[in-house]
Amino acid sequence: MARRKTNTQKISRRKFLIRGGLGTAGVLALGTYLARNPIRRSILAMANTMEMSYIGEIDNPMIWFELTSDNHIVLYSPKVEMGQGTFTGLAQLAAEELEFPLARLQVIHAPTITGNIDGMSTGGSTSISGLWEPLRSLAATFREMLREAAAGKLNASPAALTVAEGIFRYGEKRLSYAQAAQGVTSWDIPEVPKLKPRESFRYIGKPEPRVDLEPKVFGHPIFGLDAELPDMLYGAVVRPTRIGARFVSADTSRAVSMPGVVQIVEEAGFVGVVARTYPQAERAKNAIEVTWDAPSDLQQADIEALMTVGHGKSTIIQKEGRGLDGDHVVELEFRSPIGAHAQLEPNGALAHVEADRATVILSTQVVALTRKEVAKSLGFEEEKVNVVPTYLGGGFGRRLHTPHAVQAALMSRAVGKPVKYIFSREEEFQHDMFRPPTHHILRGKLAADGSLEGLEHHFVSGDVGNDSALMPPGVPTLVGADIGAVRGGFLQYGAVPNHRSVYWHVDLPFATSWWRSLGLLANTFAIESFMDHMASLAGQDAAGFRLRHIPDDPAGRRLKAVIRKAVETSRYTEEVRDGRAMGLAASVDVGTPCAQVVELSVTDGEIRLHKVTCVLDPGLAVNPDQVKAQCEGAIHMGLSAALFEEMKVVDGQLTPSMYGPYRMGLMKDAPREIEVVLLQGKDTPGPVGEPPLGPVGAAIANAVTRATGQRPDRMPIRVG
Amino acid sequence: MTLECTLNGAPLQLELEDPATPLLWVLRDALGLMGTKFGCGRAACGACTVLIDGEAVRCCSYPAANVVGKTITTIEGLGSPDAPHPVQQAWMEEIVPQCGYCQPGFIMAAAALLEKIPQPTDTDIDQHIVNVCRCGTHGRIRKAIHRAAALLAVPSTENPR
Numbered sequence: 001m002a003r004r005k006t007n008t009q010k011i012s013r014r015k016f017l018i019r020g021g022l023g024t025a026g027v028l029a030l031g032t033y034l035a036r037n038p039i040r041r042s043i044l045a046m047a048n049t050m051e052m053s054y055i056g057e058i059d060n061p062m063i064w065f066e067l068t069s070d071n072h073i074v075l076y077s078p079k080v081e082m083g084q085g086t087f088t089g090l091a092q093l094a095a096e097e098l099e100f101p102l103a104r105l106q107v108i109h110a111p112t113i114t115g116n117i118d119g120m121s122t123g124g125s126t127s128i129s130g131l132w133e134p135l136r137s138l139a140a141t142f143r144e145m146l147r148e149a150a151a152g153k154l155n156a157s158p159a160a161l162t163v164a165e166g167i168f169r170y171g172e173k174r175l176s177y178a179q180a181a182q183g184v185t186s187w188d189i190p191e192v193p194k195l196k197p198r199e200s201f202r203y204i205g206k207p208e209p210r211v212d213l214e215p216k217v218f219g220h221p222i223f224g225l226d227a228e229l230p231d232m233l234y235g236a237v238v239r240p241t242r243i244g245a246r247f248v249s250a251d252t253s254r255a256v257s258m259p260g261v262v263q264i265v266e267e268a269g270f271v272g273v274v275a276r277t278y279p280q281a282e283r284a285k286n287a288i289e290v291t292w293d294a295p296s297d298l299q300q301a302d303i304e305a306l307m308t309v310g311h312g313k314s315t316i317i318q319k320e321g322r323g324l325d326g327d328h329v330v331e332l333e334f335r336s337p338i339g340a341h342a343q344l345e346p347n348g349a350l351a352h353v354e355a356d357r358a359t360v361i362l363s364t365q366v367v368a369l370t371r372k373e374v375a376k377s378l379g380f381e382e383e384k385v386n387v388v389p390t391y392l393g394g395g396f397g398r399r400l401h402t403p404h405a406v407q408a409a410l411m412s413r414a415v416g417k418p419v420k421y422i423f424s425r426e427e428e429f430q431h432d433m434f435r436p437p438t439h440h441i442l443r444g445k446l447a448a449d450g451s452l453e454g455l456e457h458h459f460v461s462g463d464v465g466n467d468s469a470l471m472p473p474g475v476p477t478l479v480g481a482d483i484g485a486v487r488g489g490f491l492q493y494g495a496v497p498n499h500r501s502v503y504w505h506v507d508l509p510f511a512t513s514w515w516r517s518l519g520l521l522a523n524t525f526a527i528e529s530f531m532d533h534m535a536s537l538a539g540q541d542a543a544g545f546r547l548r549h550i551p552d553d554p555a556g557r558r559l560k561a562v563i564r565k566a567v568e569t570s571r572y573t574e575e576v577r578d579g580r581a582m583g584l585a586a587s588v589d590v591g592t593p594c595a596q597v598v599e600l601s602v603t604d605g606e607i608r609l610h611k612v613t614c615v616l617d618p619g620l621a622v623n624p625d626q627v628k629a630q631c632e633g634a635i636h637m638g639l640s641a642a643l644f645e646e647m648k649v650v651d652g653q654l655t656p657s658m659y660g661p662y663r664m665g666l667m668k669d670a671p672r673e674i675e676v677v678l679l680q681g682k683d684t685p686g687p688v689g690e691p692p693l694g695p696v697g698a699a700i701a702n703a704v705t706r707a708t709g710q711r712p713d714r715m716p717i718r719v720g
Numbered sequence: 721m722t723l724e725c726t727l728n729g730a731p732l733q734l735e736l737e738d739p740a741t742p743l744l745w746v747l748r749d750a751l752g753l754m755g756t757k758f759g760c761g762r763a764a765c766g767a768c769t770v771l772i773d774g775e776a777v778r779c780c781s782y783p784a785a786n787v788v789g790k791t792i793t794t795i796e797g798l799g800s801p802d803a804p805h806p807v808q809q810a811w812m813e814e815i816v817p818q819c820g821y822c823q824p825g826f827i828m829a830a831a832a833l834l835e836k837i838p839q840p841t842d843t844d845i846d847q848h849i850v851n852v853c854r855c856g857t858h859g860r861i862r863k864a865i866h867r868a869a870a871l872l873a874v875p876s877t878e879n880p881r
Contacts, residue, residue, distance in 0.1 A: 083819030083855045209815055216820030217804075217811045219755020219795030223821060226754040259738065277749060278758075279741055343854050344759050344767055344821040393757070393821030394854045425760035625815060629860070633818055636856025659764040659852050668846035670858035 063114040064138050065094075067146075071166060071178040073100055076110035078118040079127040080365060081212060082395030083633075084689045085626035086127040088210045090135060092203040092622055093128075096196060097139035100166040100177070102203055107211055109389040112371050121400055122365045123514065125590055125687030128622055132685050133195075140193045148188055150180035198620075198683065207625035212391070222391040224363035227350040229418035233262055235411040236285035237272040237404075239427050242295035242652040243510045247271070255287040264288075265414040270407060274415050278422060296509060296652040303508070303649050304335070309441045309458045312506035315481040318490050321498030324443050324454040330537065331443045332530055335714040336522035336697075338647040338654070339435030339515055340662060345393020348422035351408035357384045358409055363392040365399040377406045378413065396637075397514030401433050429657040434647060435515035436462025436485065436508065440526035450538040452549055454498035457527055461485035461503070461519055462512035481505070484513075488520030488694055491527065492559060492588050493549035510654065517690035520589050521638060521697055525715055528585035528698030533711060541574060542584045542702065543567045558681035559588055562595040562615040569677050570597035570613035576706060579603070580610060583703025587694030590687040593617050596635070596695040598671075602707045605720035607643060609671040609700070617679040619686035628676040631692040635674055638696025640665030642715050725787045727751070728797025739785035743777075744768045746784040747794060755795035755824045759852070766851030769825035769832075770794050776832035778825075795824035798831060807831045810868035818855035826851050830865050839869050 066074040075094050081087040087107040095102045110116035143163065150168040151158040153175060161168045168175045198205075215222045238250065250271040252264045260280030265272040271288060275281035349362035351374070358378055364370045367389050375382040392399060408421040423431070440459040447453040464484025481503045491499050535545035543563055550556045550563075563586050566572065572582055579601045586595035599611040614631045621627040644663040647654050656662045701712045708719055723734045723746075734750060742761075747753045747770070756779065759767030763778035770779045771793040799805030804812065807830045817823045826849065833840055833848045840848070845865055853861070 083817075085818070209812070210817070212820065213812050213815065213817065214801055216817040216823055217808050217827065218799070218801060219753075219824040221754035223757075225758060228752075277741070278745055279738075282761075341854075342852075344757070344765065344819070344852065346758070392819060394819045396854065422758065425762065425764070629815070629818060629857075632859050633856030636858055637854070640856075658762055659760055664852060664854075665856075665858075666846075666852070667849045667858050667862065670856075670862070672842060672862075674859050 063110070063116055065142055067177055067181055069178050069182070071176045072104050072106060073098060073177070075105060075107045076114055076116045077107050078110050078116045079131070080109060080122045080367070080389050080392055080395070081107075082122065082363075082365065082392035082399070084127070084630060085210060085623060086122070087212055088208060088626055089128040089622045090131060091211050092206070092208055093132065093135045094139045096201060096203045097136045098143050098166070099163045102208060102211075104166060109391075111386055111388040112367060113386045117368045117371075121369070122395070123397060123400060125592075125689040125691065129685045129687055136195050137192045140195055141190065144190045144193050145187055146177050146180045148190070149184045150175045153180060204622050205620065205624070208623055210626065223345055223393045224350070224361060224390045225345055225348050225393070225420075225422060227361040227388075227390060227420070229350060229352050232350065232418040232420055233274050233276060233415060234278045234281040235265070235272055235274045235408060235419040235421040236281040237270050237407050237421065238285055238288050238290050239431055240290070240292050240295065241430060242292065243298060243649065243654065244652070245292035245295035248291040248293045250291070251289040254289070255284040258284045258287060260284070263415050265411045267407075267410045267414075272407060272411050272421075274411050274419055282424060298509065298649050298652050300648045300650065303338075303437060304439075306506055306508070307437050307460055307462070308439050309460050309504055311460065312504045314502050314504045316500060316502050317481050317486055318499065318501040320494070320500065321454070323500065324445050324456055324498065329443055329445050330534065331441060332533060332711070333713060334440040334442070334526040334529060336438045336525060337645070337715060338437045338512075338649075339641055339645055340429055340432045340647050341394075341396045341398035341515060342429070342659070342662060342664060343394025343396055343398050346423040346425060346428045347399065347402075347404050348420065349402070349405040349408040350418060350420040351405065351412040352418035353378060353409050353413040356380075357386070358412075359386050359388065360405050360409060361388040361390060362402065362405055363390055363395075363399055364402050364405070365392070365395050365397070366402060370402045370405050373402065374405050374409050378409055396516040397518075398433065400514050425659070426657040429647075429662060430654050433511045433513035434654070436464060436512035438519070438522040438526075440523070442526055442530035444530065444534045446534065446538050450540060452493065452496040452534060455491055455493055455496045456499065457489060457491055457501040457523070459489055459501075459503060459523065459526065460506050461522070462506065462508040464512065464514055464518050466505070484518035487518040488523035488527075488587055488589055492586075493531070493546070494551040494556070495549045516634075516637060517589065517693040520587060520690060520694045521641060522715070524585060524587040524694040525642070525697035525701060528587070528695065529701045529711065532583070532585075532698075532702040532705065543572065546586065555588065555591070555593075558617050558679075559586060559593040561679055561681060562586060562593045562617050565677055565679060566595035566597050566613055566615040569615065569675060570599070570611070572597050574706060579707075581703045581707035583699045583701065583706060585695035585698035585702060587691070589691040589694050592619075592686045592688065592691035593681075594691050594694055596692075596699045598696075598699040598703045600700065600703045600707065602704060602719050607700070607704060607717065607719060609639060609669070611673040611675070612671050612699075613675045613677070614692055615677045615679060616688070616692055617681040617686075618688045618691075619682040619684050620680060621678050621688075622685050624678055627678060627688050630688050631676045632674050634690070634692035635696055636665055636670060638693045639669065639671075639700060642697035642700050642717055643669070644716050646716050721785060723784060723788060725789060726791040728793060736784055739783060741784050743770070743779035743782045743784045743787060743792075747779065753794050753796050757821055757824060759822070759825070764852075765822070765825075766829060767822050767825040769828040769851065771828055771832055774832065774835055776829045793828075795828060798827065805831060806871035807834065807864070807868040809871060810864040814860045814864040814867060816857050816860040816864050818857055822851060822853045823857075826853065826861055830861070830868065833865070834869060834872060838872060840865065
């Protein structure tokens with residue numbers, strides 16, 4: 001079950017693995033088992049306050065480091081790099097304890113063949129906070145093993161050696177790590193050494209440049225879709241355009257003779273085509289005529305009617321005091337739309353299935369799950385499938401589902417050659433695992449002294465975590481509510497004597513799932529819009545009204561601190577000056593508080609953001625520049641969702657299916673200024689990637705209300 | 721047909737089986753230049769932006785046959801780690817990329833903009849840089865374009881290019 005301290009997994013001496021020696025061309029590989037970690041830590045009541053940790057369920061030894069003979073160290077990352085800067089942060093953690101130059105440390109994705117597989121996923125803003133202690137412990141252990149070896153070669157006691165920059169020194173003598181390891185075949189594994197104190201950090205806490213800058217600025221082939229294998233072909237799979245349509249049969253007579261077509265592949269549940277080039281595969285796919293059964297003719301109004309509080313099954317996720325009734329109860333409703341991930345690199349996979357083994361190269365957030373599903377579809381042992389994760393052209397939760405890896409593998413098996421399968425952009429939009437639409441009813445009542453006597457959040461959402469292959473069976477039942485949908489759905493105003501939050505679950509006829517920050521953006525939009533409304537009814541300023549209802553406990557004090565700092569930094573005012581209005585909102589997500597102030601103007605029905613001030617308390621920021629980059633990115637993603645983005649169901653189809661019609665925030669929509677201030681309310685790293693998405697929509701809505709006198713009741717926010 | 725053009729400063733001659741094939745796939749598959757990305761296939765996102773005779777072109781929807789006699793520059797030909805284009809230099813200094821997938825397209829679009837307007841205003845940037853980025857690197861892109869403009873304004877003797 002969830003533990004208060006999540007960063008304290010111990011490494012055991014017996015569980016180290018050392019592979020090979022360091023010959024002239026060889027490598028020394030250091031690995032370990034991490035302790036088994038029950039997945040059921042994800043308990044609902046903790047979901048909003050706890051840090052999730054590294055959730056490896058490891059049954060193989062894992063390779064973490066390789067020391068090369070030219071004195072470089074390779075770090076095999078079990079977490080994938082999707083833009084969030086994890087590789088850079090992990091490199092800083094490792095270099096710190098290795099006492100090794102950051103520039104000589106290379107981070108790569110661990111393919112499953114090395115065993116270093118994160119049993120769960122990369123997501124939930126957990127990579128750095130979860131590996132904070134385990135990775136430093138491993139690095140320190142590795143350093144001490146090398147110190148022993150160096151001491152032996154220098155005829156000195158290990159304690160007499162000094163170490164810096166990957167070099168041991170003893171008097172005038174110097175020995176690089178590679179020299180120290182050279183020829184050593186027997187290694188003594190020490191107890192995990194004491195980790196460096198904060199005051200002697202050299203890399204941690206510094207705004208080091210990203211380790212992946214060069215490949216990304218010079219266009220190196222680092223992404224899943226850039227992968228190539230000899231004799232590679234392209235695959236495409238026919239997909240329905242209507243919700244609920246089931247495959248019945250396919251007429252492939254026209255497609256089979258089209259230019260470049262190698263083979264039509266019919267497997268259980270799908271028909272695909274393999275051709276020599278991507279355009280040929282797409283053209284042939286479009287020439288296949290499929291008969292579909294039971295396509296839906298649903299409309300958007302049907303979805304909204306379904307997605308209304310009171311439908312489905314309810315779970316009280318938070319309750320204190322009594323429910324609200326009687327006179328003077330204020331009630332507002334809010335809605336948020338279906339959202340698309342719209343990550344720039346379409347989903348795809350390059351698979352090569354041979355007689356007794358398979359290789360799958362792709363962008364995935366679920367390395368272990370991808371391997372499991374591919375192995376199952378091929379009837380292989382999992383060890384026979386090597387999943388090679390690449391840099392992701394965006395993740396945002398979209399790559400927590402990889403059925404395309406299975407389809408690529410089945411097409412490869414059918415033609416006996418490597419097959420690269422790429423979603424078209426239209427398929428990417430229509431077959432996204434969408435951010436679910438939501439509906440919220442907020443209720444509140446003021447006491448005679450202008451404080452809140454009661455506050456209630458009733459909300460309905462499509463699934464996020466329920467039904468996901470990522471969730472261990474039983475967890476949704478165990479916790480009673482969808483742990484993704486309720487993110488941000490708790491009321492942070494625990495000082496209100498009577499408060500409750502009630503989640504309603506409704507099944508949608510199409511798939512919804514994890515989208516960066518899950519329920520946080522929509523829930524905060526609703527709750528924080530309502531708090532502003534109640535503050536104005538109470539005749540109080542938005543910040544002061546919030547502060548008086550936040551409990552005076554450690555978490556509450558951190559939340560109050562970010563609100564106060566945001567007010568101070570932005571020079572927050574509720575006066576509209578020169579047509580510019582400000583809006584404030586705050587949220588706590590996975591233990592990380594964030595407050596934002598948006599300054600905007602509204603002209604001829606157009607909302608123009610001028611400045612966003614963001615105050616985040618992530619604890620110790622391993623790389624403050626990249627924490628700020630995550631805030632900037634979350635603000636842009638949030639404003640895009642709050643002002644523009646919307647998928648709709650029209651005649652049974654999810655539309656639109658292209659950038660442009662699926663309007664997203666562009667350069668012209670970006671605020672000219674984003675100021676990020678980091679507070680450090682605790683001395684370990686907390687989650688960063690998702691929490692700053694929370695306040696964006698509400699802060700915009702609150703500013704729009706001040707500018708126009710009209711309170712937005714749905715995203716995307718429209719005025720006039 | 722035979723395709724003759726100039727690619728990244730060198731003459732190129734290539735047999736094209738299907739003249740209608742978008743330039744993007746010729747670059748990626750026939751020539752192995754993977755820096756130009758497939759994002760949408762409909763010229764809607766800009767991830768595939770290259771320079772054709774100095775103009776920013778979204779080559780996922782540009783028939784390869786149309787480049788006959790023209791000069792193409794891709795991200796691979798714009799600059800290298802040893803000799804970065806000022807836009808790439810500025811991109812590194814501002815630490816712009818996150819996931820990085822859209823970045824070559826933005827970099828090419830920015831290079832084309834600076835050819836036309838050496839000192840662009842924020843409004844110029846808003847009007848000309850219309851690619852899609854999902855990670856939200858827009859603020860840093862704006863700073864990097866201004867920084868690149870400043871680098872380009874340095875007299876050529878001091879310009880590392």
